[in-house]
Amino acid sequence: MNEIIETISSAPKVLEETYSDLVSGALKEAGKIGVDAVKTIRLALFPLQYAAALQDRLARYIDQSIAQVPNDRRIAPMESLILPVSEKLKYQEEDNPITILYINLLSRGLDKERLGEAHPAFINIITQLAPDEALIINELGNEGYRLYFLSNTKKNKIIGNNELSLSQGFNVLNDQIKNLLLSKKINHDILGNPSLLLTFIEHLVSLGIITYNNEIFNDGELREVRLRFSSFTYYCIELSEFGKLFYKACIKK
Template identity: 45%
Template sequence: MDPINTTKLIPTEVLKEAYKDALSPAFKQLGEFGEDVIKTVRLVLFPTQYTATLQDRLAKHLKKSIEQVPQDNRIPPIESLALPIVEQLKYHDDTSLAGQMFVNLLSRAMDKERISEAHPAFVQIIGQLAPDEAVLIRQIGAHKNRPAAYLRPLQKGSNVFLESQRVNLISQSELAHAAAEILLAVAVQPEEMAQPDLLYTYIEHLVSLGLVAYTNQPWEREFRNGKPASFDFWFIELTGIGRLFCKACLPSI
């Protein structure tokens, strides 16, 4: 016989109020706006049974997302966007990069000045990103006025060049000094990733998600004289939706 699910024996409205009461202490100082947020997210909480740990985790995420919004800018989040975000937040603790991105996205959904950044597609995109890919997005977007670049062995070899290798290859290449300095500055840094050997896979995935695209722009200026013979390199940049994602979901860069 299946164990009795006690939630089925309790009236719906009683359960909803119970979940509201579980989160309310963390929101008291946020006043009426905090209560409005609870009214929205309890639709996600009901009728799942939550441990105190999960309730506390979700309350912290929601409280942080509200506190990131200037008080005068706060508006109730749209359910169709807020509920999928809160559903995902249940599975991420304070140290999760994905959790931080969901918190940031929820903040945008509650900020009248930045709500246009909260694209619904970002909920699914965050769920598809490896933590290293978020690091890579941040690196690509760090160069405001220039595309980023990545180096690769000739014939699309699989080896990934870490910092010391990049410095040696570029300094010993036939690139003009100015071009070499630019390439060193804009090259992505796989050594900052947990799995740098997956760099090329990460780039392909970000391109497939529409967040990153290849560009030939630098070849028309500093690099119009061609590539050195000892390695290949390509330029990549954030697309329009990639820049919006970076602005909405990632910390300022």
């Protein structure tokens, strides 16, 4: 602890004057992972332009990241990770789903057993995500592949469960396939802007996070759908290998 105090004391006087109790707590907790970590975190927390409120909020985020890592697995974070992540976090609202992605990514950088998950591209990926897109990634990560159906007569009209179950041809499917279709259909009702589902999907495809895989309709468990059910156009989406790593690093606990 004396080393931590010396580290803080060696900071320029103007930085000492901005030192708040909440940030102090974050640094003391960070001290458990070593003096080098404290120095790195101090650099992230104390640029002169930081307002006090942003400082305090960022300190809470840092605390949360550290708390997610068991004591015996904590390591000093790389500046190339903590500095850009801290820069993003200082403007993130606490109730924004994107905030937890940054916090989780920072935790991976502090964890010697999960450090390899902290791909450098993930910072820029998170920056480009809408909150609803994070929810889609989470659903795919938790549940595996997901389906969505489009109307054959109305361009880009997404078919809901009620319309699907009442459609011509649905009743010719066996009960197992019916239940599978309904359970695997993407739940766009959880989205804040469900009408933008297709836009979100295409954006996630462009980022390399998700991919289309309609092989399941050719040789997989939904082959019967292709053979008997033509009322709608159907698509299957899943996380790419890169997307699975992103989910593991930034979303999965």
